[in-house]
Amino acid sequence: MKKILYIDLDNTLVNVQSGIDRLTNAEYIRYEKRLDEVPGIFARMEPISGAIDAFHTLAQSFDTYILSMAPWANASAWQHKLEWVQEHLGADVGGPAYKRLILSHHKHLNRGDFLVDDGSAIGADRFEGELIKFLTPLFPDWNTVTRYLLERAQTAPHPEQRPRSLHRPALRGGAALSH
Numbered sequence: 001m002k003k004i005l006y007i008d009l010d011n012t013l014v015n016v017q018s019g020i021d022r023l024t025n026a027e028y029i030r031y032e033k034r035l036d037e038v039p040g041i042f043a044r045m046e047p048i049s050g051a052i053d054a055f056h057t058l059a060q061s062f063d064t065y066i067l068s069m070a071p072w073a074n075a076s077a078w079q080h081k082l083e084w085v086q087e088h089l090g091a092d093v094g095g096p097a098y099k100r101l102i103l104s105h106h107k108h109l110n111r112g113d114f115l116v117d118d119g120s121a122i123g124a125d126r127f128e129g130e131l132i133k134f135l136t137p138l139f140p141d142w143n144t145v146t147r148y149l150l151e152r153a154q155t156a157p158h159p160e161q162r163p164r165s166l167h168r169p170a171l172r173g174g175a176a177l178s179h
């Protein structure tokens with residue numbers, strides 16, 4: 001079974017600044033300090049460099065989901081996050097992103113092995129698996145994250161699949177040979 005991997009959207013797969021750069025002056029002034037509430041802002045964002053290739057690569061080795069939060073006060077964000085995933089990661093039935101978008105304010109409730117996230121709020125810091133903090137010195141880009149994760153993609157072999165010699169009981173004084 002593949003390990004479960006979650007990947008955040010904002011500032012992990014999505015370049016949030018690219019959407020902010022496309023706001024009109026009027027929007028910028030009206031929504032100052034709450035830019036994530038600008039209607040349609042999420043539809044204007046570009047992917048982070050290397051994110052799309054990394055997603056497709058990782059989705060081959062992991063049971064991969066997108067785990068993101070959408071602002072409570074911006075209903076269009078919920079729609080545009082779905083559309084962003086469909087446009088940039090694919091909408092095809094059976095594709096790596098198909099029905100794999102989870103929008104949540106409680107990331108710790110999702111069980112799994114890895115979460116790649118630039119933040120630690122809304123439960124990311126309480127995620128039961130390993131939190132890979134994106135855009136930090138250890139994980140500054142998608143190349144680094146992909147390499148790190150692929151080295152950890154394999155699950156330990158099931159005990160019944162190990163070579164028999166590894167779990168044969170040790171013989172004591174030759175007594176077991178008579179059976």
Ligand SMILES: [Mg+2]
Nearest residue numbers: 008010011118
């Ligand atoms: Mg984020």
